[in-house]
Amino acid sequence: xxxxxxxxxxxxxxxxxxxxxxxxxxxxxxxxxxxxxxxxxxxxxxxxxxxxxxxxxxxxxxxxxxxxxxxxxxxxxxxxxxxxxxxxxxxxxxxxxxxxxxxxxxxxxxxxxxxxxxxxxxxxxxxxxxxxxxxxxxxxxxxxxxxxxxxxxxxxxxxxxxxxxxxxxxxxxxxxxxxxxxxxxxxxxxxxxxxxxxxxxxxxxxxxxxxxxxxxxxxxxxxxxxxxxxxxxxxxxxxxxxxxxxxxxxxxxxxxxxxxxxxxxxxxxxxxxxxxxxxxxxxxxxxxxxxxxxxxxxxxxxxxxxxxxxxxxxxxxxxxxxxxxxxxxxxxxxxxxxxxxxxxxxxxxxxxxxxxxxxxxxxxxxxxxxxxxxxxxxxxxxxxxxxxxxxxxxxxxxxxxxxxxxxxxxxxxxxxxxx
Numbered sequence: 579x580x581x582x583x584x585x586x587x588x589x590x591x592x593x594x595x596x597x598x599x600x601x602x603x604x605x606x607x608x609x610x611x612x613x614x615x616x617x618x619x620x621x622x623x624x625x626x627x628x629x630x631x632x633x634x635x636x637x638x639x640x641x642x643x644x645x646x647x648x649x650x651x652x653x654x655x656x657x658x659x660x661x662x663x664x665x666x667x668x669x670x671x672x673x674x675x676x677x678x679x680x681x682x683x684x685x686x687x688x689x690x691x692x693x694x695x696x697x698x699x700x701x702x703x704x705x706x707x708x709x710x711x712x713x714x715x716x717x718x719x720x721x722x723x724x725x726x727x728x729x730x731x732x733x734x735x736x737x738x739x740x741x742x743x744x745x746x747x748x749x750x751x752x753x754x755x756x757x758x759x760x761x762x763x764x765x766x767x768x769x770x771x772x773x774x775x776x777x778x779x780x781x782x783x784x785x786x787x788x789x790x791x792x793x794x795x796x797x798x799x800x801x802x803x804x805x806x807x808x809x810x811x812x813x814x815x816x817x818x819x820x821x822x823x824x825x826x827x828x829x830x831x832x833x834x835x836x837x838x839x840x841x842x843x844x845x846x847x848x849x850x851x852x853x854x855x856x857x858x859x860x861x862x863x864x865x866x867x868x869x870x871x872x873x874x875x876x877x878x879x880x881x882x883x884x885x886x887x888x889x890x891x892x893x894x895x896x897x898x899x900x901x902x903x904x905x906x907x908x909x910x911x912x913x914x915x916x917x918x919x920x921x922x923x924x925x926x927x928x929x930x931x932x933x934x935x936x937x938x939x940x941x942x943x944x945x946x947x948x949x950x951x952x953x954x955x956x957x958x959x960x961x962x963x964x965x966x967x968x969x970x971x972x973x974x975x976x977x978x979x980x981x982x983x984x985x986x987x988x989x990x991x992x993x994x995x996x997x
Contacts, residue, residue, distance in 0.1 A: 606940050606942070606943050617924065617925045618657055619657040619658070619659050620656065620657070620658055620659070620685055620686065620915060620916060620919040620925065621659045621661055621683055621684050621685045621686075621925075622643075622658055622659065622660055622661065622684065622685070622686055622687075622688055622912055622915055623661045623663060623676070623679030623680070623682075623684030623686070623687045623688065623689075624640070624643045624660055624661065624662050624663065624687075624688050624689055624908075624912075625663050625665050625672055625675055625676060625679070625687060625688070625689030625690040625695070625699055626639050626640055626643070626662075626663075626664065626665060626689055626690060626691055626908075627664070627665045627666065627667040627668075627690070627691060627692060627695065628640060628662075628664040628665075628666075629664055629666050629667065630665075630666045630667025630668060631667040631798070631799055631823075631825065632667045632691065632692060632823065632824070633667065634824055634825075634854065634855075634856050635691060635823070635824055635850055635854065635904060636664075636665070636667070636691060638854065638855070638900070638901045638904040638905070639691055639713060639714065639901075639904040639905070639907075639908045640662070640908075641889070641893070641901050641904070641905050641908075642713075642885075642901070642904060642905035642906065642907070642908030642909040642912075643660060643662070643688070643908050643909070643912060644660070644892070645885055645888045645889060645892065645905070645909060646658060646660075646908075646909050646912040646913070646916075647659075647660060648888055649881075649884050649885055649888050649909070650912065650913060650916045652884070653881070653884065654916055654917065654920060655920075656916040656919060656920050658912065658915075658916060661679055661682060661683075661684050663675040663676075663678065663679055665689070665690050665692075665695050667692070667695075668695075669692075669694045669695050669697075669698045670698070672689075672690050672692075672695035672696075672698045672699050673698040673699065673701070673702055676698070676699045676702040676703065677702055677706075680702070680706050680708050684708065685708070685709075685919075685925040685927070685930065686708065686709045686710070686711060686915045686919075686927075686930060687699060687703050687708060687709070687710040687711070688710075688711050688712075688713055688908070688911045688912055688915065689710075689712070689713055690713075690715070691713065691714045691715060691904075692715065692767075692768075692769070693715040693716055693717035693720065693735075693767075693768040693769045693772065694717075694767070694768045694769075695715075696712055696715035696717070696720055697715075697717060697719065697720055697768075700712070700720055700723070700725060700728045703725075703727050703728060704723075704725045704726070704727050704728060707727060707927050707928065708727060708927050709727050709728075709729065709915070709918075709927060709930050709931045709934055710727055710728045710729070711729050711730075711731070711911040711912075711914050711915055711934065712728070712729065712730035712731070712732055712911070713732065713907050713908040713910075713911040714732050714903070714904065714907050714908070715730070715732060715769070716732065716733065716734055716735035716737075716738050716769055716772060716773070716848075717734070717735060717768050717769060717772045718734040718735060718736060718772060721734070721956045721957050721958040722956065724956075725957060726931065726957075727927070727931050728957050729914070729934050729935075729953055729957040729958075729959075730957060730958050730959065731907065731910055731911060731914060731946070731951050731953075731959040731962070732873070732907055732959075732962065733848075733873060733962040733964075734772075734776075734958070735769060735772035735773045735775075735776050735848070736772070736773075736775070736776035736779065736780065737776075737962070738773065738776070738847070738848030738849075738872065738873070738964070739773050739776035739777045739780055739821075739847050739848050740776065740780045741847075741848065741871070741963070741964035742845075742846070742847025742848035742871035742872060742964055743777065743780055743781060743784055743786065743847045743871075744784060745847075745871040745964060745965075745966050745978065746784075746786055746845065746847075746871070747784070747786065748966065748978050748979070749843075749845075749869070749871075749966060749978065749987065749989055750787065752978060752987055752989075753987060753989040753990070755842070755989060755990055756787045756788070757787075757788045757815075757816035757817040757841075757842050757990075758788055758789065758816055759788050759789045759790070759791050759813070759814075759815050759816055759817070760788045760789070760790055760791065760815050760816065760817035760818070760819055761790075761791050761792050761793075761794065761810045761813045761815035761817075761818055761819070761841075762774075762777060762790060762792070762793045762794070762819040762820075762821075763793075763794045763795075763796065763806065763810055763818065763819070763820050763821070763822075763830070764777075764793070764794075764795055764796075764820070764821035764822070765795070765796065765797070765798040765821060765822055765823055765826060765849075766795040766796065766797060766798070767798050767823075769821075769849070770795070770798070770821050770849075771795075773821040773847075773848060773849065774793065774795070774821065777819070777821075777847065778793075788816070788817060790819075791813040791815050792809070792810070792813050792815075794806050794809050794810055796826070796830075797826075798822070798823045798825070798826045799825075799826075800826060800829065801829065802829070802833075803826070803829050803830050803833050804833055804837075806830075807830060807833040807834055807837055807839060808837065810839065811834075811837055811839040815841060816841055816842045816994075817841055817842050817843060817845065818839075818841045818843070818844045818845070819845055819846075819847055820844055820845065820846050820849070820851075820852070821846060821847070821848070821849040822846060822849050822850075822851040822852070823849070823850060823851050824850060824851045824854045824856060824857060826851070827851035827852055827854075827857055828856070828857055828860045828861065831844070831857075831861055831864060831865070831868075832861070832864075835864050840991070840993045840994055840995060841991075841994065842989070842990035842991065842994045843867065843868075843869055843989055843990055843991055843994075844867075844868050844869065845869045845870075845871060846868075846869070846870045846871065846872065847871050847872075848870075848871060848872045848873075848964065849870070849872065850870075850872075850903070850904075851870075852865075852868040852869070852870045852969070853868075853870045853872075853899075853900070853902070853903075853967050853969065853974035854900065855896065855897070855900035855901070857969075858900070858969060858972060858973070865969050866969050866970065866972075867968060867969060867970075867988055867991040867992070867993075868968070868969045869966060869967065869968045869969075869989075870966075870967040870968075870974070871964055871965070871966055871967070872903060872964050872965070872967060873903050873906075873907070873946060873947060873948075873962055873963070873964055873965075874902050874903055874906070874946070874947050874964070874965045874967055874976060875898075875902045875903065875905070875906035875945050875946055875947060876906075876941075876942075876944070876945065876946065876947040876948075876982060877976060877982055877984060878942075878982060879941075879942055879943070879944065879945055879947075880942055880943065881909075881913075881942075881943055881944060881945045882906070882945050885898070885905065885906075885909055885945055886898050889905070897973050899973045899974050899975070900973060900974065902967075902974065903946070905945075906945040906946040906947075907946050909945050910944050910945050910946050910951065913939070913944070913945070914934060914937055914939070914951060915930075915934070917933075917937060917939060918930055918933035918934040918936075918937060919933070921933045921936070934953070935953055935957070937951055937952060937953055938950055938951070938952050939951040939952075946962065947962070947963045947964075947965060947982065948961050948962040948963040949961030949962075949963070965977075965978065965979060965982060966978035966979075966987065968985070968987060968988065970985050970988065971985075
């Protein structure tokens with residue numbers, strides 16, 4: 579007897595969305611047809627911190643990688659084989675795992691979220707002549723080394739900071755409320771230090787209406803931030819600017835609640851942490867109203883709709899919004915690799931690198947928010963766009979700019995009380 583598998587309405591609808599979306603995207607990509615004699619599959623080595631201090635963010639990025647083969651197959655007709663490696667939140671491990679992936683046959687590397695880990699992987703890729711597409715990492719030096727095999731579709735830390743700070747003006751204008759002063763706290767790792775330098779260099783030229791009272795660095799691995807929060811509270815600042823990671827953001831916010839430090843808002847000008855799922859799960863109502871001025875996915879992009887459908891099909895218990903930037907930029911990194919492979923018609927590393935260098939993916943085809951994906955001479959994409967993301971109704975929500983907004987900004991926080 580033939581066993582006919584019954585297809586439910588929900589499954590059919592999801593698959594229909596994927597196919598329809600793929601049909602609308604395919605004509606927009608500048609792709610050639612793969613020759614029958616060419617390689618049939620691209621092996622992508624994905625390096626992420628799936629364990630250790632940054633495990634939750636690494637696992638979030640992994641969701642974008644896991645969705646890529648199905649969506650890219652339907653949209654581009656390219657077969658992707660993922661070769662996943664855990665950097666264990668350690669730069670030395672990232673280096674050795676990159677070496678191993680290359681030895682095992684990876685045609686291109688993607689990763690590795692943390693700037694220090696990414697710099698280590700980039701060195702390996704350049705030495706071995708294997709293309710490396712950075713999913714997320716903001717340290718400027720990654721694309722300032724003159725590398726020929728390293729490409730980044732993610733803004734540098736100064737660009738992130740500049741965009742995040744500039745969006746403060748939009749927040750003040752929209753709300754009609756302006757803080758008189760601010761305190762700046764930041765993690766002291768590679769990314770945090772790069773962001774701090776960017777804030778220091780950019781802030782004076784933006785003519786923002788508040789005075790920066792103090793800058794307070796701290797260890798992202800700290801289990802106790804009592805002293806640092808006390809220093810911040812003592813400034814009586816009305817606004818807290820925060821460059822953080824996930825775990826330290828939770829520790830810091832709990833300490834703020836304990837010390838009753840209630841500024842007008844907690845705003846991150848371009849870092850992860852505040853919009854992560856675990857931040858909301860750990861803090862409940864105290865996660866509400868936190869703001870991240872950062873890169874995000876474009877909710878109106880055709881590719882985002884494809885990925886959202888695939889995400890819901892694979893993980894109905896979670897919200898894509900909690901993984902927006904992590905999924906978006908990791909997915910786009912693999913999309914870049916697939917697009918180049920289809921045009922190059924080969925897995926030869928030099929030919930792949932040249933094809934990546936010629937990338938031109940339209941803005942409405944990429945998942946992340948920004949203009950077309952096209953690399954400059956340094957291997958850096960320009961024109962990535964940030965948005966104001968605020969935790970509302972239990973999830974991160976785009977509130978500005980208005981052309982991509984999904985909710986209304988709340989500023990200042992209802993808890994704010996002038997000292």
